[in-house]
Amino acid sequence: MQTINLAQKLSLFNEHWKPHIVGELNGQLVKLGKFKGPFTWHHHENEDELFLVVKGRFRMDFREAGKDREVWLEEGEMIIVPRGTEHRPFADEECHVLLFEPASTLNTGNVENEFTLKDLERV
Amino acid sequence: MQTINLAQKLSLFNEHWKPHIVGELNGQLVKLGKFKGPFTWHHHENEDELFLVVKGRFRMDFREAGKDREVWLEEGEMIIVPRGTEHRPFADEECHVLLFEPASTLNTGNVENEFTLKDLERV
Numbered sequence: 001m002q003t004i005n006l007a008q009k010l011s012l013f014n015e016h017w018k019p020h021i022v023g024e025l026n027g028q029l030v031k032l033g034k035f036k037g038p039f040t041w042h043h044h045e046n047e048d049e050l051f052l053v054v055k056g057r058f059r060m061d062f063r064e065a066g067k068d069r070e071v072w073l074e075e076g077e078m079i080i081v082p083r084g085t086e087h088r089p090f091a092d093e094e095c096h097v098l099l100f101e102p103a104s105t106l107n108t109g110n111v112e113n114e115f116t117l118k119d120l121e122r123v
Numbered sequence: 124m125q126t127i128n129l130a131q132k133l134s135l136f137n138e139h140w141k142p143h144i145v146g147e148l149n150g151q152l153v154k155l156g157k158f159k160g161p162f163t164w165h166h167h168e169n170e171d172e173l174f175l176v177v178k179g180r181f182r183m184d185f186r187e188a189g190k191d192r193e194v195w196l197e198e199g200e201m202i203i204v205p206r207g208t209e210h211r212p213f214a215d216e217e218c219h220v221l222l223f224e225p226a227s228t229l230n231t232g233n234v235e236n237e238f239t240l241k242d243l244e245r246v
Contacts, residue, residue, distance in 0.1 A: 077126050
Protein backbone atom coordinates (compact mmCIF):
# COMPACT_ATOMS: atom_id res chain seq x y z
CA MET A 1 0.00 0.00 0.00
CA GLN A 2 1.76 3.10 -1.25
CA THR A 3 1.04 6.72 -1.98
CA ILE A 4 0.55 7.32 -5.70
CA ASN A 5 1.63 10.79 -6.82
CA LEU A 6 -0.11 11.59 -10.10
CA ALA A 7 2.47 14.12 -11.36
CA GLN A 8 5.35 11.77 -10.54
CA LYS A 9 3.64 8.87 -12.36
CA LEU A 10 2.92 11.11 -15.35
CA SER A 11 6.63 11.99 -15.56
CA LEU A 12 7.46 8.33 -16.25
CA PHE A 13 6.05 8.10 -19.78
CA ASN A 14 5.55 10.40 -22.75
CA GLU A 15 3.46 8.54 -25.32
CA HIS A 16 0.11 9.97 -26.31
CA TRP A 17 -2.97 7.73 -26.24
CA LYS A 18 -1.14 5.08 -24.23
CA PRO A 19 -2.62 5.10 -20.73
CA HIS A 20 -0.54 3.47 -18.02
CA ILE A 21 -2.00 1.61 -15.06
CA VAL A 22 -1.35 3.22 -11.67
CA GLY A 23 -3.78 1.32 -9.46
CA GLU A 24 -6.33 -1.45 -9.22
CA LEU A 25 -9.33 -1.89 -6.93
CA ASN A 26 -12.50 -3.94 -6.97
CA GLY A 27 -11.81 -5.20 -10.50
CA GLN A 28 -11.42 -1.64 -11.76
CA LEU A 29 -8.25 0.00 -13.04
CA VAL A 30 -6.99 3.51 -12.42
CA LYS A 31 -4.96 4.74 -15.38
CA LEU A 32 -3.15 7.92 -16.34
CA GLY A 33 -3.05 9.00 -19.95
CA LYS A 34 -1.58 11.78 -22.07
CA PHE A 35 -3.93 12.93 -24.80
CA LYS A 36 -2.93 14.91 -27.86
CA GLY A 37 -4.71 15.23 -31.18
CA PRO A 38 -7.79 13.18 -32.10
CA PHE A 39 -8.38 9.66 -30.81
CA THR A 40 -10.56 7.17 -32.66
CA TRP A 41 -14.36 7.01 -32.54
CA HIS A 42 -15.51 3.98 -30.51
CA HIS A 43 -17.80 2.76 -27.77
CA HIS A 44 -17.60 0.19 -25.01
CA GLU A 45 -20.32 -2.43 -25.02
CA ASN A 46 -20.27 -3.23 -21.30
CA GLU A 47 -18.17 -0.62 -19.56
CA ASP A 48 -18.78 2.88 -18.30
CA GLU A 49 -15.66 5.06 -18.42
CA LEU A 50 -14.60 7.97 -16.22
CA PHE A 51 -12.23 10.73 -17.41
CA LEU A 52 -10.85 13.29 -14.94
CA VAL A 53 -8.62 16.10 -16.21
CA VAL A 54 -5.45 16.37 -14.12
CA LYS A 55 -3.73 18.98 -16.32
CA GLY A 56 -4.75 20.90 -19.43
CA ARG A 57 -8.06 20.33 -21.15
CA PHE A 58 -9.61 18.14 -23.81
CA ARG A 59 -12.80 17.85 -25.79
CA MET A 60 -15.06 14.81 -25.77
CA ASP A 61 -17.06 14.35 -28.96
CA PHE A 62 -20.23 12.28 -28.81
CA ARG A 63 -22.62 10.76 -31.31
CA GLU A 64 -25.94 10.15 -29.72
CA ALA A 65 -28.90 9.02 -31.83
CA GLY A 66 -27.27 10.47 -34.93
CA LYS A 67 -26.67 13.84 -33.25
CA ASP A 68 -23.13 15.07 -32.71
CA ARG A 69 -22.24 16.91 -29.53
CA GLU A 70 -19.01 18.05 -27.93
CA VAL A 71 -18.01 18.86 -24.37
CA TRP A 72 -14.82 20.58 -23.26
CA LEU A 73 -13.33 19.32 -20.01
CA GLU A 74 -11.05 21.60 -18.04
CA GLU A 75 -8.64 20.81 -15.20
CA GLY A 76 -10.58 19.51 -12.17
CA GLU A 77 -13.52 18.39 -14.28
CA MET A 78 -14.64 14.86 -15.03
CA ILE A 79 -17.18 13.06 -17.16
CA ILE A 80 -18.63 9.57 -17.08
CA VAL A 81 -19.28 8.08 -20.52
CA PRO A 82 -21.94 5.38 -20.22
CA ARG A 83 -21.52 2.04 -21.98
CA GLY A 84 -22.78 2.03 -25.54
CA THR A 85 -22.10 5.74 -26.10
CA GLU A 86 -20.06 6.54 -29.20
CA HIS A 87 -17.27 8.93 -28.22
CA ARG A 88 -13.93 10.36 -29.29
CA PRO A 89 -11.55 12.35 -27.10
CA PHE A 90 -9.60 15.17 -28.75
CA ALA A 91 -6.93 17.45 -27.29
CA ASP A 92 -5.52 20.51 -29.05
CA GLU A 93 -2.65 20.67 -26.55
CA GLU A 94 -1.28 17.79 -24.48
CA CYS A 95 -3.70 16.95 -21.71
CA HIS A 96 -3.18 14.67 -18.69
CA VAL A 97 -6.15 12.54 -17.72
CA LEU A 98 -7.01 10.05 -14.99
CA LEU A 99 -9.22 7.19 -16.17
CA PHE A 100 -11.24 4.84 -14.07
CA GLU A 101 -12.78 1.79 -15.73
CA PRO A 102 -13.17 -1.98 -15.42
CA ALA A 103 -10.05 -4.08 -15.91
CA SER A 104 -11.72 -5.61 -18.98
CA THR A 105 -11.86 -2.29 -20.87
CA LEU A 106 -10.07 -2.13 -24.23
CA ASN A 107 -9.01 1.45 -25.03
CA THR A 108 -10.63 1.44 -28.47
CA GLY A 109 -13.73 -0.49 -27.36
CA ASN A 110 -15.53 -2.01 -30.33
CA VAL A 111 -12.89 -0.83 -32.82
CA GLU A 112 -9.49 -2.33 -33.57
CA ASN A 113 -6.96 -0.10 -35.28
CA GLU A 114 -3.57 1.56 -34.85
CA PHE A 115 -4.67 3.01 -31.49
CA THR A 116 -5.60 -0.36 -29.99
CA LEU A 117 -3.51 -1.48 -27.00
CA LYS A 118 -3.73 -5.09 -25.90
CA ASP A 119 -1.27 -4.88 -23.03
CA LEU A 120 -1.11 -1.86 -20.81
CA GLU A 121 2.01 -1.01 -18.88
CA ARG A 122 2.12 -0.11 -15.21
CA VAL A 123 4.05 2.80 -13.78
CA MET B 124 -24.05 12.89 -19.41
CA GLN B 125 -22.67 16.06 -17.89
CA THR B 126 -19.38 17.59 -16.92
CA ILE B 127 -18.73 17.29 -13.21
CA ASN B 128 -16.66 20.15 -11.80
CA LEU B 129 -15.08 19.01 -8.55
CA ALA B 130 -14.67 22.50 -7.02
CA GLN B 131 -18.25 23.43 -7.88
CA LYS B 132 -19.59 20.22 -6.34
CA LEU B 133 -17.48 20.79 -3.23
CA SER B 134 -19.01 24.25 -2.82
CA LEU B 135 -22.46 22.67 -2.36
CA PHE B 136 -21.91 21.17 1.09
CA ASN B 137 -19.88 21.91 4.20
CA GLU B 138 -20.20 18.97 6.55
CA HIS B 139 -17.08 17.07 7.53
CA TRP B 140 -17.02 13.28 7.19
CA LYS B 141 -20.14 13.29 5.07
CA PRO B 142 -19.12 12.39 1.51
CA HIS B 143 -21.59 13.26 -1.22
CA ILE B 144 -22.09 11.18 -4.35
CA VAL B 145 -21.08 12.92 -7.60
CA GLY B 146 -21.08 10.00 -10.03
CA GLU B 147 -21.73 6.31 -10.53
CA LEU B 148 -20.22 3.80 -12.95
CA ASN B 149 -19.94 0.03 -13.16
CA GLY B 150 -21.46 -0.41 -9.72
CA GLN B 151 -18.91 1.97 -8.20
CA LEU B 152 -19.55 5.39 -6.70
CA VAL B 153 -17.49 8.55 -7.03
CA LYS B 154 -17.83 10.69 -3.92
CA LEU B 155 -16.40 13.95 -2.68
CA GLY B 156 -15.72 14.42 0.99
CA LYS B 157 -14.48 17.11 3.35
CA PHE B 158 -12.25 15.73 6.08
CA LYS B 159 -11.37 17.49 9.31
CA GLY B 160 -10.16 16.02 12.58
CA PRO B 161 -9.98 12.27 13.24
CA PHE B 162 -12.41 9.80 11.68
CA THR B 163 -13.15 6.44 13.29
CA TRP B 164 -10.98 3.31 13.02
CA HIS B 165 -12.63 0.74 10.74
CA HIS B 166 -12.14 -1.64 7.85
CA HIS B 167 -14.22 -2.82 4.91
CA GLU B 168 -14.69 -6.56 4.66
CA ASN B 169 -15.22 -6.73 0.89
CA GLU B 170 -14.32 -3.36 -0.60
CA ASP B 171 -11.12 -1.66 -1.61
CA GLU B 172 -11.24 2.11 -1.25
CA LEU B 173 -9.47 4.85 -3.20
CA PHE B 174 -8.73 8.30 -1.73
CA LEU B 175 -7.43 11.11 -3.97
CA VAL B 176 -6.58 14.49 -2.43
CA VAL B 177 -8.20 17.32 -4.39
CA LYS B 178 -7.22 20.10 -1.94
CA GLY B 179 -5.20 20.22 1.26
CA ARG B 180 -3.70 17.10 2.83
CA PHE B 181 -4.63 14.37 5.26
CA ARG B 182 -3.01 11.50 7.11
CA MET B 183 -4.10 7.89 6.80
CA ASP B 184 -3.38 5.80 9.87
CA PHE B 185 -3.11 2.03 9.47
CA ARG B 186 -3.01 -0.94 11.78
CA GLU B 187 -1.42 -3.88 10.05
CA ALA B 188 -0.62 -7.04 12.00
CA GLY B 189 -0.56 -5.07 15.22
CA LYS B 190 1.84 -2.48 13.81
CA ASP B 191 0.72 1.13 13.46
CA ARG B 192 1.77 3.13 10.43
CA GLU B 193 0.80 6.53 9.05
CA VAL B 194 0.96 8.05 5.58
CA TRP B 195 0.46 11.72 4.71
CA LEU B 196 -1.31 12.38 1.43
CA GLU B 197 -0.79 15.70 -0.30
CA GLU B 198 -2.77 17.35 -3.12
CA GLY B 199 -2.55 15.24 -6.28
CA GLU B 200 -1.75 12.07 -4.35
CA MET B 201 -3.92 9.02 -3.90
CA ILE B 202 -3.91 5.76 -1.98
CA ILE B 203 -5.82 2.52 -2.36
CA VAL B 204 -6.74 0.88 0.95
CA PRO B 205 -7.28 -2.84 0.37
CA ARG B 206 -10.28 -4.61 1.88
CA GLY B 207 -9.65 -5.88 5.38
CA THR B 208 -7.11 -3.17 6.24
CA GLU B 209 -7.82 -1.29 9.46
CA HIS B 210 -7.54 2.44 8.75
CA ARG B 211 -8.44 5.89 10.03
CA PRO B 212 -8.21 9.14 8.07
CA PHE B 213 -7.19 12.26 9.99
CA ALA B 214 -6.92 15.86 8.78
CA ASP B 215 -5.39 18.68 10.81
CA GLU B 216 -6.90 21.27 8.42
CA GLU B 217 -9.94 20.78 6.20
CA CYS B 218 -9.05 18.54 3.27
CA HIS B 219 -11.08 17.79 0.12
CA VAL B 220 -10.96 14.22 -1.09
CA LEU B 221 -12.34 12.24 -4.01
CA LEU B 222 -13.33 8.66 -3.16
CA PHE B 223 -13.94 5.70 -5.50
CA GLU B 224 -15.52 2.64 -4.02
CA PRO B 225 -18.27 0.08 -4.63
CA ALA B 226 -21.84 1.30 -4.19
CA SER B 227 -22.16 -1.17 -1.31
CA THR B 228 -19.49 0.57 0.82
CA LEU B 229 -20.56 1.86 4.24
CA ASN B 230 -18.37 4.78 5.32
CA THR B 231 -17.51 3.25 8.70
CA GLY B 232 -17.17 -0.31 7.35
CA ASN B 233 -17.41 -2.87 10.14
CA VAL B 234 -18.13 -0.23 12.79
CA GLU B 235 -21.39 1.54 13.55
CA ASN B 236 -21.20 4.76 15.50
CA GLU B 237 -21.90 8.50 15.31
CA PHE B 238 -19.95 8.73 12.02
CA THR B 239 -22.05 6.09 10.25
CA LEU B 240 -24.07 7.30 7.25
CA LYS B 241 -26.81 5.02 5.92
CA ASP B 242 -28.01 7.33 3.15
CA LEU B 243 -25.60 9.43 1.18
CA GLU B 244 -26.75 12.56 -0.58
CA ARG B 245 -25.97 13.43 -4.17
CA VAL B 246 -24.74 16.82 -5.33
